[in-house]
Amino acid sequence: MERYGIRILEGYGVTETAPVLAMNTPMANRQGTVGRISPLMQYRLDPVPGIEEGGRLSVKGPNVMIGYLRVENPGVLEPLPDGWHDTGDIVTVDAQGFIAIKGRAKRFAKIAGEMVSLSAVEAMASALWPQAMSVAVTLPDQRKGERIVLLTTERNADRAAMQRQAKSVGASELSVPADIRVV
Structure with a gap:
């Protein structure tokens, strides 16, 4: 990066958030994180049994899609519960709001x-x-x-x-x- 005079800042997004969810910026960045939640968005961490640090990330905001169209129910929009999208990601959020992705909920074994x-x-x-x-x-x-x-x-x-x-x-x-x- 230094060789070419560029700076790479990590971010995070999912299709359902069109697509940015969080980002590091030149003025606010922390290595090992995907940055802070995007402006106007809200987040919550739902507890996951067996996960001591962090939780399952859900987001809500103006850039979050309004629902899903399912093959089994053509033409009918299935809205998100109270507008919250469950990302399926297990994350931590530090005191300054920086998000660190720990894994996918489906990528954990319950033993x-x-x-x-x-x-x-x-x-x-x-x-x-x-x-x-x-x-x-x-x-x-x-x-x-x-x-x-x-x-x-x-x-x-x-x-x-x-x-x-x-x-x-x-x-x-x-x-x-x-x-x-x-x-």
Whole structure:
């Protein structure tokens, strides 16, 4: 960036917010965040069981769409509940209003009542095996609700390595996949 004399500022948007939701600006920016909520918009964080820090982000404002048209009900607009759009993103908002995205609500496993980020599991696999492609998925588990399965191209992948990696980054034992499958 410095080589070309440009400055890149991160922002965040979703189609339903036409498209900007938050942005860093030259006068107000914080590294590691997507900036502050756009002017005239409101936000709320809905608690998610098992997530201690932050919550599920919903937004409302003049740039938020008014509803959805569904294939199963042609020509009928399904309005948003009280005008709030649920982004499905898990975020934190600091005291100055800067938003940090932690993950997608659908990208968490609920294991024994605790929420475990599948992205964090994938990051651990990536740190161990940077040349491999890996993805963490969930499967139902009779005892714990869900379990994590890691699919990877790393032929030597094993749980012991993932356990060591989890310990080294301070992650819970719950973030270690119950099963690893080489694909």
